[in-house]
Amino acid sequence: MHTEYHRIPLTADIVRGALELERTERGVLPHRLPAHARSRCDDGQLAMAEAQPSGVRLAFRSRATAIEIDAVRTKRVYVGVPPRPDGVYDLVVDGRLTAQCSVTGGDVLTIDMTAGTVRTRRGPAGTVRFADLPAGLKNIEIWLPHNETTELVALRTDAPVEPGSARDRRVWLHHGSSISHGSNAEHPTGTWPALAAALGGVELINLGMSGSALLDPFTARTMRDTPADLISVKIGINVVNADLMRLRAFGPAVHGFLDTIRDGHPDAPLLVASAIYCPIHEDTPGPGAFDAHALSAGEVRFRATGDPAERAAGKLTLGVVREELARIVEQRATEDRRLYYLDGRDLYGENDFGELPLPDALHPDPATHRRIGERFAKRIFAAGGPFSER
Incomplete structure (x- = not known):
């Protein structure tokens, strides 16, 4: 039986969680940093991370029972390492994960970590199709793959749509590292921020960016200028494993980052969280x-290459960072009553590592993402927490 589809414009009313939609020759590319922020840094890792649509979803209300999305993915292939799983599209209907699908075709990025080279091969768009949705008017969200750059070419439904009703929910703006981005999570609603947002009943804007939680001023300005009701920044692992600054620079950089956010959000609850437990650092x-x-041996694992004795010269470790963050928040909180601190080990600590070790020594597995998300929601969104509804 032939299905008659409506082509739905890909606009900001439909594409949620992105801060900018770039019109390309093939379609629409969601960005999690706007162009003015991207222009301040030409780092390839940042460019890849911000264009991966973690937390970005198509959201609308409709009586549709069939949906099609044409998209061009960018799939990363690492030489000498087993293929990475395909990115996953999550279909959420009235708040419930209903179906999952992946797209074929697309561009291929071949990365040789030994030689330090990257090759790109362009490919065709593929199509994701969800069918047999329940009848009647419903809230529909399609979460894009959190770890694959995704150019949206077309959205088609077999019934008209209207923008989703989530605009009446509080907006949670979060910034963090690859762990917040969703590294090693199996699907986009399985990242810890997505899980916490669902449990907290809030609208997520996820600025977790792999390798890029580095207290960059352009990220702080982006957060300053983004409308939000609740704000959190998770600081630690990237400033340590990138080894970009010493303790003397770290403290003022944290103050400056928070000052900039407060310029645009003087009264919003602002949570500073340190890193989860990570033995290597x-x-x-x-x-x-x-x-x-x-x-x-075909496995991806990480290690720390510094010398613990270098802490005396101001080199950063997670222990040093946690102490400094706690000190800064305590100092600022005397004047900023809606500033809070969370020790990341309350989300995942040494005992958790014994039960659920980090598979690559750095990133949590899917079960650990769930544990972190549930604990964050319980401590932060629940009654009495910093983000509770008062």
């Missing part, structure tokens, strides 16, 4: 590096 500075022995 608890007491050992960066830089972090790939474990060459593991790579030779």
